[in-house]
Every structure is written in structure tokens, then in C-alpha cells.
Amino acid sequence: MKSPITGKEMQVRNEVTSLAFRKEEFEVVTHYYECEDSGERFSDDRLDELSIVQVHNQYREKYGIPFPEEIRRIREGYGISASKMSEILGLGANSYRLYESGEVPSVAIGRLIMSIRNPATFVQQVTASVHFLTDKEIKKLTLAAENRNMEFVAEKVFPSRLNGYRQPDFAKIAGMITFFQVLWKITLFKTKLNKLLFYADFNAYRLTGYSITGLEYRAIQFGPVPAQFQKMYVDLSQRGQISIEEQYFGNGAYGDEIKACTSFDKALFSDTELKVLEFVAQQYGKLATDDIVNLSHEETGWYENSEQKSLINYRYAFELNQGISYNS
Template sequence: MNRMNYCESCRAEHTYTIKKEPQVFRFRGQDIELPERRIAICNNCGSRIDVEELENETMANVARIYAENYGMTSLEIQNVRKQYKLGVRPFAKLLNIGPASVTRYESGSLPQASHLELYKRLQQHPHVILEFFNRNKGSLSSRELKMVETALDAWTNAEDSFQTDDQIIESIFKPYKVTDLAGYSDFSLEKFINMILYFTTNGVLKTKLMKLLWYSDFLYFKRQTVSITGTTYVKYPYGPVPKNHDLILAHLQHMNVIEVDEHTNDEGWTMMMVKASEPFDSTIFTEDELETMREIETHFRNYGSRKISEYAHNEIGWLETEEKQPISYKYAEELREFH
């Protein structure tokens, strides 16, 4: 069956052919790349035809990619509420958002920016729910208040035995220790923290910091067949990053190891400046490890976040690894040397 739609150029209905082409969309301050956007081409004049079904499909894909890269999945959003064992309505009242919005977000709809920040904050710092409770408990009915108090008391008691910040960070990398995904090393939180302190002494943008860490570990592995920190890195759109990097930064902030200053530049991009809050301890590194870190710092000194990301995109390890998957240190053999 031939598909037909109105063509503005022809001013008449014609059959059309669906073609695929890459396109970049500006969405919520971010450039979202669709590798294959389906578009309709008029079979009569060759002009593009607007087909509602295809436009809806495109925007759904843009929203999905944005959520995967910059937001939260519907499952992560569900888990934020479910960790407290709260119903939709009382949870919504604590966050001061509509219950219908909570239901939509948990079903896959993309949260508005201000609501997404609330969810991210609760995901990274679950105890903040107590602040919301104290601020908004007046909106709860007497029945809801009793239910929420009971649920949060049970959650707080269970959290009394919660892991410390350093234990949480170490648990992220524990499954990969002494494998090719950790550079055949045990993860060293002390070295990981101090490598971050080394590169953030005078402040550095988060995107660039992630690449400096990766290059340090991978270049050292290329030369010594072992990584410096034992960190596992995964492929993200803007280059390699430590696994669960945002969660790690949140815990390092809580430990007062670093400060993170977030602001928006003139182009609408969110910039996160990471700065050390503690002095760097060089004594825990070997001279070879320190020399590798110095070499990386010197080579990329004049690189901005975008330039170093583009540089990393040409590394075999990034190119041949699937999105959001760990990058094997075996690819370090193909890493470009710095001169």
C-alpha cells in the first residue's frame, strides 16, 4: 500500500519514500545526535514532507537519547521513590510536584528540568528526603503523615548501617579488580583521589578531568602493563569516564575532597568546574606514575573540554567499545604516544 501525505511544495497529496539520514538536534541545551532519522521524501518533486508519525518518532528518540546521556531512565526514576517505600501521592507532595507528573515520569515521560534535578539529588543523596519531609509535611493529610513517618523511620533505621562514601566508591570497582577492565590492578581509592587532586589543584572542567584520568591510567598501562589506580572506565558520548562518575563525584564532594561549581555558559551549556579541597599527596605514587601524570597534564594543558573529547574519540579503545560499556585496558596498546 502506497503511503500518501500532503506536500507543501506540490500543494497536493503524493506518495512518499522514507529515507534515513543523520541529524543533530539542540535539546535542553545539549546537542543530541540521531544517527538515523527517518524522513519522508515526496516521490513527485523530491521535497521533504512533514509526516506526523515520523516527527513524533524523531522527538521520542531525541528525548530518549537525552535521558540516557544526561537524565535518568524510567527505572532509575521509579527506584528513587521505591527506595523509601512511599506511595505516589505522598511522595509527590513531599517533592511539591503533581502526582500525575510522578506517574508519567515513572512510565517513561521525560521530566521537566527542575523535576529532573530533584530526582538526581535524591538518587545521589537519599537522605535529602528528610529535608523535603520537614519542609512539605504540612501538605500531607493526617493519614498520609502517619504512613510517611512510619516509612521514613523504617528507611532511616535500615540506613543506619549504610556504607560510608569510600566504601560505596570502592564497591563500584570491586567486581573488576585484577582484570583487563581494571588494568590488572586492585582499585586504590587513595591513588584515585590523589590523581583527581593532582589535576584539580587549580580547578578543571569535569569533562576534561575524566579524560585526564583515563589517559593517565591507560598510558601507564601501555608502558607498564598495569594501571595506576585500578579504575574501570566506560564509553560515554563525550569520551571515556570512570564508571558511575557522577555518583563518585557526589561522594567525593560529601567527603570534602573536591568542590564542584556548576554554571551555564553563554551558549547554554552546563559547565561543571571541579576544584581540589585537599592538598595533593605525591608520596603515594612511584616516580614513574608521577611522570606519566605530569606528561598527561603537560600535553593537554591548553586543551579545552571539547578538544580533548574530540582527541579521545580517535582512540581505538573508545571507537571499538559499545556505548556505556567498560573499555578494556588491552586497547592501551593502541593508545597514541605523546611527544
């Protein structure tokens, strides 16, 4: 963005500040453009939205309010339209659709939506709606709940600042592996792949306030890694989404090479997420494993958590040494 005063390109700065939402204050990292000559600050819709997302995410996390993706998944689990779900829950005609689109529900409504993850509770809501549902609709929804009762287990992982406010998404993880290995021809051993995933997730959060995969990252000796990466790769292999091939390097050294077993599905990712993946592939894809490990050791998120091998708060995304530009 160019300064309206001097016409020169401005740099993006950030600072920690407090923003109010529903009569509460939340600490966020706000971003702004600064004109070096005049010292004036400017913003745009993208930077303003990033601040708002941070506030909303903290509010949802604090009060246990479901996130948009979870709200959508709950509805889709019962095979019902957003407008019909609004009716059944006694909400406004378009309310459920708005919540799926990002509007933050009240604490009471958020907890109501969370409660119907339990199929028995959903059936109770359907039963209470017999005055406007047809017998056919009641039978269909009750059957959907009965079928869902076998698989609709409450999520163990909730969106938080440690997973980028998303739940783990194996389809996206597999898609990212395909992107790096097949589209960009990057040889992927676990140590290097762990860093590529970290940089992709944290750069996505840097731009949007959300990770791509919903993974948590831990600061260990060889840099940031998905918290349960060994289990993750085994699960992906058992799903048939990747293969794990042991390679011998000589001198008694072995390593696991990860190869994709699925084609790349562009539809899984937003335009911003695709730009982030391209940035990470260009920035880090051709680096040797030792080089990318050394770079990760320079990240604030790693060295402030490495001694205790702690999980890394995604807020460190705003401190990446070579983070993606906000103009991307």
C-alpha cells in the first residue's frame, strides 16, 4: 500500500493492543501501514479483518462457542438445510446460515448449537418442533440422528490458539503433502516435511487468523513439529493417503520418505491458503533439511518454547522472520 501523503510504499507494522467486543477487552496483535516520512498510520479491510478475527476467536474460545466450520458440520451431519435448522432451534430464519458464515452467536445460542452434537438432544429439538414439521420430516430427521449416533462422537480437539482455531483436517494435511511432493517435486523426509507444515500453518494464521490444518506444533530439538507427528503419518498411511518408505543413507543412517498417494484437490483450499502453500514451497522447498531446521531455530516461537518442549502458540505467527507479505 502506498502512502496517500508521499506516494511511497509503506511497511506493515504491528503492536499488541486491546479491542472491545461485547463489553469485554481482548488483547490482539493489530497491524497497520506506517508512512515513514510522516509517521501517519493507515489500515485497510484485510488488516482490520485480521484484528476482528483475533477478537472473535478469543471470545469463542473463552465461552466454548463453536466455530463456523463446526456449526456447518453439525448441520450437515443431520442432512438438513440451514433454514430448517434455524426453525428447529427456534432461531431467526437466516440465523444459522449467518453463524456458519462467521457471525458470532450469543453464549446461550452457541451452547444450544453445541448441545445438538449429541443426537439424542437433536431428537428432543425435533420432537419439540412437531407443530411445523411434517411426519415425513420427523421420521427422516429421527433416522438421521439414529444413524449419526453410531459415529457422531464429540470432538476431543477443540479450536484454540494452539491449533490455529481449527480442528485437525486430515484431507488438508494429505493435500499439502501432495502439493509439495507431486506439484513442486520436493523430496519429503519427515523432518523437512514437519517444517513445511509448520511454515504453511503459521503463515496462513499470519494472514487470516486461522491455520490450514488444525495441527498443534511442539518445539523440540529439531525445530517445530506437529505435536503427534508419528501417529499422524501412520494414520495418513492407514487411510491410503500417503506411503512411508524407509531409505538408507549410508553409515547406518535411515530416514522415512513420505510420498503422496492421492491427487491434488485444489477445492480443499482457499485462494489465500494456496498462495501460502506456493510461498512456502518457493521459500523453503529447495532447502536442505539442515538449513530449514537451522532457520526454524531462529523463530521466536521455537526458541521461547524449546527448553520446555512446549506447544507453540499460533500468535508467534506474527513474528515469523520471513513471513509472507500482507500484500500477497
